[in-house]
Amino acid sequence: MESQLVFMLSKQLPGQAESTKTDYSDPASLPAVLVVILNYRTPNLTIECLHSLVNEVKDLPNLRVAVTDNNSGDDSNERIAGVIAKEGWEWATFMPLERNGGFAYGSNFPIRQALAGGSLPPYVLLLNPDTVVRPGAIRALVEFMEQNSKVGIAGSRLEDPDGTPQCSAFRFHTIWSEFDGGLRLGLISKVLSKWIVAPPVSEVACTTDWVAGASMMIRQEVIEQVGLMDEDYFMYYEEMDFCLQANRAGWPCWYVPESHVVHLVGQSSGVTNTKKPPKRRPKYVFDSRYRYFLKNYGSLYLVIADIAWIIGFASWRLRRFIQRKPDEDPPYLLWDSLRNSFLFRGLRLNS
Structure with missing residues (x-):
């Protein structure tokens, strides 16, 4: 059975989003965050990701984590639930789902439960299982969102284990980016540079069209106004689509490089794994x-x-x-x- 999720979180009042007077010296005063991790046959990575959140919970006492499993069919359920119980992580909940409905379906499930229970926190962080959160990464996103009440979505700086930055802030796909992505000719790429999907990595916070769903923080009001991610996408393009809907509703997206998250690219699907020869696209x-x-x-x-x-x-x-x-x-x-x-x-x- 798909379990119910109940968070002991107070629902945000409408006026709170406008406040920038949070007392950052008192962790207990920081807003609540729901971290959603979707596992599919990657229990080792998911457990490692959870371990990286231990210090984040100490820094953000109002942080809660929901781990969903898209019917992996392996030993993910026993292993992940077992580690949560063994470690006594009361801040983490494991939710096995009855089917593999894709990234949006698995990620939406705990958010939908929180909405139904009236306990959706001020911020939701989508976090890949193939990530390791650097110390202070989630707090950096929370503080940025608290200081910029009109920003709807914020994304982390994704990086390799050695700190090399990955592209994680992007432009929306267009006809011109499709042509350039196929042609791969330097001169044409220069002419079409303003439409290239992955611009150079910025060293400072900046507005962007969309950010990678591997570490993407969403404001509560955006979910209430725009809705959840489109579950008719099985995998890929769903976070871009969501950022587009938010943008059209007046909620811009920002890239926050002060939030560092290690991303072991493509470990679940293998499609974007740059460490191995490319396989046929599903x-x-x-x-x-x-x-x-x-x-x-x-x-x-x-x-x-x-x-x-x-x-x-x-x-x-x-x-x-x-x-x-x-x-x-x-x-x-x-x-x-x-x-x-x-x-x-x-x-x-x-x-």
Whole structure:
């Protein structure tokens, strides 16, 4: 059974979001935070992530953690629940789910429970299981949000274990970014630089279109106004879609580099794991891309975006062959892009 989650947290009053007078010297006065970690067959990583939160809980006494499991079918339930019980982590709750409904489904579940129980805290932090939270990372996000009451979403600086920064603040995908991402030609990239999805990593806090869901803090009012993440995305594009909806509702997104979080990229899906040779992209990646463009920009935009990507990528593949460049693309990417485009799928949102 999908367990119920009840948080002993007082619901935020409407006026509190405007206050910037929090007494940071008193941890107990800091707002409550719900951290949501979704596990899928990564119990070792999830447990390591939980260990990294121990000191965060000491620094933020009102922090609670909900670990959901998307029906992993392995020993995740016993191991994670066992560690929580053994360590006496009263701040952590484990929630096994009955099916694998994807990232949005598994992440939304405890938030929906908190909403239904009237105990949604002022902030929700989506946190990947393949992360290790550096000391003070969550507090840095909370303090930033408290000092900037009009900001709806804030993301951490994601980094490798050695501290090398990863791209974690992005621009929305567009027709131009699709063409550039496929073509990969330096001169064109310079011309289209303002549309490139992953700009250079900023060393200072800055506004951005969207941040990686590996460590993304959301204000309570955003969830109440915009709703939860779209569960028709299985994996990928759901956090970008959510940030877009928040942006359209007047809630900007910011990147906060003072919040450091180690991210062991792609450990659950393997799709974005840069430490191994690329594997064929699963269909759900193409489904998510298709849904994002059609839902948010309409059928004509999707058609042009598909054409832009295919022409750009086909040109790159030809140039790569002529110039004998190494092939670092996922297998069958051109064919998979074609068969998942409007040419084969048509223009139906739920196709």
